Amino acid sequence: METPSPHAALIAALDASHSDAALERAFSELVSGADLPLLLAILRALVRQGVAGLAVRLLESTGGLLTDRPDLAALADELSQPPSGEIQWSELDERFRDNANAALSGNPHLHDTLDDLTHISERLHLFVTRSGTPSVVRDDGQGRLDFVLPFGDVRSRAAGLDLPETHKITGFVLRGVPSGPLLARLLDVRHRNGFAPPIDILETDPEVFGIWLRVLEHGSALGDPRLNLFVGPEATRQYHQWLATQLARGVGGVIITNDRPKWDPPILDRQFFADTRADQNKIKDESIEAQALLYHDRDMASWARRFKEAGESGPPLRALGFTTCFSTVIQHAMRDLASAFRRRGCEVDLVKEPNPSCLDVDTWTALARSPYDLVFVINHLRSELGNRIHPRLPYVCWCQDHMENMWTKEAGRSVGAYEIVLTQSPWFLETHCGYPADHLLATSNLTDPHTYDCVPVAEKDLARFRCDVSYVSHGSRTPEQVALDIAGHHREFASCLQRFLVLAKRHIDSYGFIAGFDLYRIMMQAENESGYGPLSPAQRGVGLCPHVLRLYDRLLRHETLEWAADWAKATGRRMRIFGRGWENHPRLREFAAGEIANGYELRCAYQASAINLQVNGYGSLHQRLLDCVASGGLVLSRYNPTDFLREPWSDLRRCVEGGGITSLDGLLSEAGRSQEVRGVVEKLAALGVPGLDPVRVARERDIELMRQVGVYPDEMLSAESYFKALAGMHGVPERAAGDISGFSQLTFHDRAELHQLMERYVDEPEARTTVMTRLRESVVTHDTYDVLAGRILDALATLFRRNSGKAAERD
Numbered sequence: 001m002e003t004p005s006p007h008a009a010l011i012a013a014l015d016a017s018h019s020d021a022a023l024e025r026a027f028s029e030l031v032s033g034a035d036l037p038l039l040l041a042i043l044r045a046l047v048r049q050g051v052a053g054l055a056v057r058l059l060e061s062t063g064g065l066l067t068d069r070p071d072l073a074a075l076a077d078e079l080s081q082p083p084s085g086e087i088q089w090s091e092l093d094e095r096f097r098d099n100a101n102a103a104l105s106g107n108p109h110l111h112d113t114l115d116d117l118t119h120i121s122e123r124l125h126l127f128v129t130r131s132g133t134p135s136v137v138r139d140d141g142q143g144r145l146d147f148v149l150p151f152g153d154v155r156s157r158a159a160g161l162d163l164p165e166t167h168k169i170t171g172f173v174l175r176g177v178p179s180g181p182l183l184a185r186l187l188d189v190r191h192r193n194g195f196a197p198p199i200d201i202l203e204t205d206p207e208v209f210g211i212w213l214r215v216l217e218h219g220s221a222l223g224d225p226r227l228n229l230f231v232g233p234e235a236t237r238q239y240h241q242w243l244a245t246q247l248a249r250g251v252g253g254v255i256i257t258n259d260r261p262k263w264d265p266p267i268l269d270r271q272f273f274a275d276t277r278a279d280q281n282k283i284k285d286e287s288i289e290a291q292a293l294l295y296h297d298r299d300m301a302s303w304a305r306r307f308k309e310a311g312e313s314g315p316p317l318r319a320l321g322f323t324t325c326f327s328t329v330i331q332h333a334m335r336d337l338a339s340a341f342r343r344r345g346c347e348v349d350l351v352k353e354p355n356p357s358c359l360d361v362d363t364w365t366a367l368a369r370s371p372y373d374l375v376f377v378i379n380h381l382r383s384e385l386g387n388r389i390h391p392r393l394p395y396v397c398w399c400q401d402h403m404e405n406m407w408t409k410e411a412g413r414s415v416g417a418y419e420i421v422l423t424q425s426p427w428f429l430e431t432h433c434g435y436p437a438d439h440l441l442a443t444s445n446l447t448d449p450h451t452y453d454c455v456p457v458a459e460k461d462l463a464r465f466r467c468d469v470s471y472v473s474h475g476s477r478t479p480e481q482v483a484l485d486i487a488g489h490h491r492e493f494a495s496c497l498q499r500f501l502v503l504a505k506r507h508i509d510s511y512g513f514i515a516g517f518d519l520y521r522i523m524m525q526a527e528n529e530s531g532y533g534p535l536s537p538a539q540r541g542v543g544l545c546p547h548v549l550r551l552y553d554r555l556l557r558h559e560t561l562e563w564a565a566d567w568a569k570a571t572g573r574r575m576r577i578f579g580r581g582w583e584n585h586p587r588l589r590e591f592a593a594g595e596i597a598n599g600y601e602l603r604c605a606y607q608a609s610a611i612n613l614q615v616n617g618y619g620s621l622h623q624r625l626l627d628c629v630a631s632g633g634l635v636l637s638r639y640n641p642t643d644f645l646r647e648p649w650s651d652l653r654r655c656v657e658g659g660g661i662t663s664l665d666g667l668l669s670e671a672g673r674s675q676e677v678r679g680v681v682e683k684l685a686a687l688g689v690p691g692l693d694p695v696r697v698a699r700e701r702d703i704e705l706m707r708q709v710g711v712y713p714d715e716m717l718s719a720e721s722y723f724k725a726l727a728g729m730h731g732v733p734e735r736a737a738g739d740i741s742g743f744s745q746l747t748f749h750d751r752a753e754l755h756q757l758m759e760r761y762v763d764e765p766e767a768r769t770t771v772m773t774r775l776r777e778s779v780v781t782h783d784t785y786d787v788l789a790g791r792i793l794d795a796l797a798t799l800f801r802r803n804s805g806k807a808a809e810r811d
Contacts, residue, residue, distance in 0.1 A: 005037040014041040020153040050130040053084025061145035092214040099219030117210030154179035171198040171253035175265040177212040198357035226357035236266040244279035248358040287364035295390040304800035319374040336448035340785035383414030398422040427730040432713035442734035447626035454632030465608035468573040476581035496532035516688020541710025553617030606633035620737035634768040641687040644738040664723040741778040
């Protein structure tokens with residue numbers, strides 16, 4: 001009786017499967033020994049996979065079996081008849097050239113190496129299965145099956161590779177060239193902010209690298225800037241030397257070894273990365289020392305002279321801006337501010353991450369090579385960069401967003417003597433975070449009328465954007481989807497956000513908007529009714545308030561777009577929504593018009609649209625509004641009470657100062673006697689300003705809620721301090737959309753008002769031009785980067801002049 005094969009399960013898998021997985025396991029078994037049934041099963045599987053030539057080589061490598069079993073010798077003759085599956089190297093010459101050129105585009109140091117790889121040894125043979133899996137064998141002169149690239153289930157291996165969370169990845173370091181599927185999977189890895197982890201490949205065998213360039217399909221990916229290749233016996237040393245100079249790159253990462261027979265992978269251990277990191281830090285330290293030589297003797301008086309001379313007949317000021325490749329909004333703002341500085345006579349350089357595979361900007365090299373008179377950055381204080389920027393080099397930080405790193409007392413204390421901060425909320429940063437008042441400069445969103453010019457664009461450029469109504473935004477995900485994105489796997493948090501959406505929709509349906517403080521009332525109601533929490537004020541201020549503001553903003557935007565879509569369908573008008581992802585929106589996908597480039601294309605879209613929509617829950621003075629107005633386009637904006645706070649608040653301050661009012665109770669008592677004061681107070685209350693109820697208990701309830709919300713400074717959380725804030729217009733933006741002349745004429749509260757405005761202006765170009773001319777004059781006068789650039793230079797000159805005789809206390 002024949003003894004059962006110990007490989008019975010594997011043999012069954014080989015007979016039943018057409019995948020490469022069983023064959024990979026079978027070849028592994030051959031290394032430790034295999035019986036005749038397994039060998040026969042492998043041969044049959046290879047024939048089914050279309051590589052009978054590889055089966056012949058396997059059979060010939062058995063040596064003695066061919067002598068002892070004449071039937072196997074006959075089988076070898078039979079195997080020579082079907083297609084062998086062998087690919088001639090000459091058939092891959094064109095692919096090699098294309099892949100080599102792609103690799104050279106990002107790795108020019110490989111030029112000489114690739115010149116030596118134009119020919120493949122006649123001893124190497126390539127077999128490709130029907131499923132596209134390559135394997136390469138070498139004639140070893142002794143009849144053995146000598147694999148160079150082993151047979152493997154490369155697709156399953158690539159798909160099954162366990163990778164860490166993307167945000168934790170410094171990069172991928174590959175020892176040996178990867179399979180095509182593995183390379184494709186790694187190239188697909190990206191963080192949601194756009195970061196693409198770098199992929200460093202070290203291949204010590206040039207011959208294998210030449211083979212790889214021939215078998216790799218879709219090799220155009222080799223030109224990806226995140227891909228770094230090091231080839232040859234010196235690959236490890238070259239990688240160390242190169243990586244030490246990449247100051248914007250991390251050192252280390254996820255190491256993946258692509259094993260193959262008779263090959264010793266390069267040694268990339270902890271010591272290798274520690275030595276590389278030490279060399280990189282040495283270069284950084286030398287750069288910081290070089291920078292110190294440029295600025296160590298600069299003081300307030302010297303900077304006062306420098307700015308004064310530059311404003312007269314001296315050499316122009318030199319400014320350096322650090323920006324990012326991960327935010328187009330920041331890129332465009334930095335671009336436009338840099339252009340404005342240049343128009344003011346400054347020389348300007350902009351530096352950002354070299355590519356999306358770097359998580360840092362190389363400030364070290366930029367600041368060590370030559371002196372600058374000014375550094376400007378968005379959303380990052382000097383203190384966040386450690387000692388990378390000398391404390392006596394003038395530094396401007398533009399706080400554009402609610403960044404946790406900037407809205408703390410520690411951040412406020414860190415502002416140095418040679419530093420100014422631009423913000424929409426100087427009073428808040430001063431009182432809540434301790435920023436020095438004389439280092440704060442108020443500003444709002446801005447536009448560049450040179451980029452967004454109202455001069456009519458040629459019709460050929462307008463044609464592809466023509467429509468009756470348009471909207472521009474990447475915010476295509478629905479409010480419900482955004483709530484899920486925010487909450488992630490936190491079920492209770494998701495429940496709270498979903499409850500907020502229900503309550504917010506109900507309020508919007510009744511009033512058309514949510515006025516200021518009402519938003520926080522709804523937030524607290526959602527927290528209580530959902531069972532999420534209870535949260536502390538600090539937790540709400542950081543972890544809940546920003547998210548409900550974002551959801552409210554998204555609710556307004558999408559509801560307004562649906563109103564416009566209903567009008568377009570009912571009237572047969574053309575509506576287009578420009579931006580990312582709208583083709584996936586459940587109700588608005590038919591209006592998706594694709595992404596649009598900032599700058600000239602956006603200017604064309606504004607001019608080509610009879611009506612441009614602007615909706616913003618935070619406040620309408622947004623760059624989209626300003627850019628459109630500067631371009632001469634007509635903008636219709638959904639009513640937002642925040643846009644109209646400045647005028648009645650100014651009236652309130654005038655009433656307080658003129659009437660000698662000294663307390664909140666006194667103000668409300670006067671409102672009971674004076675129709676003027678009562679009108680101002682009622683208007684502010686209607687716009688969402690809390691604490692103005694004539695009933696004391698209600699006022700106290702408002703202030704207690706302000707305390708619980710966690711975003712109001714302590715200086716506002718008593719009746720006395722709150723009155724001072726009201727009377728001093730503390731927290732009121734320096735400028736709002738309502739300050740733009742004529743803006744209020746183009747706002748709408750509900751669906752009916754929007755439809756009326758669209759009907760009024762859609763077919764009346766002269767009416768549109770008349771109303772928008774007035775708005776543009778106001779915007780160009782007050783809301784441009786040119787205005788801001790002048791204010792920044794003046795503020796720095798004043799700061800240095802005022803302190804030129806004083807010691808720099810925060811130096």
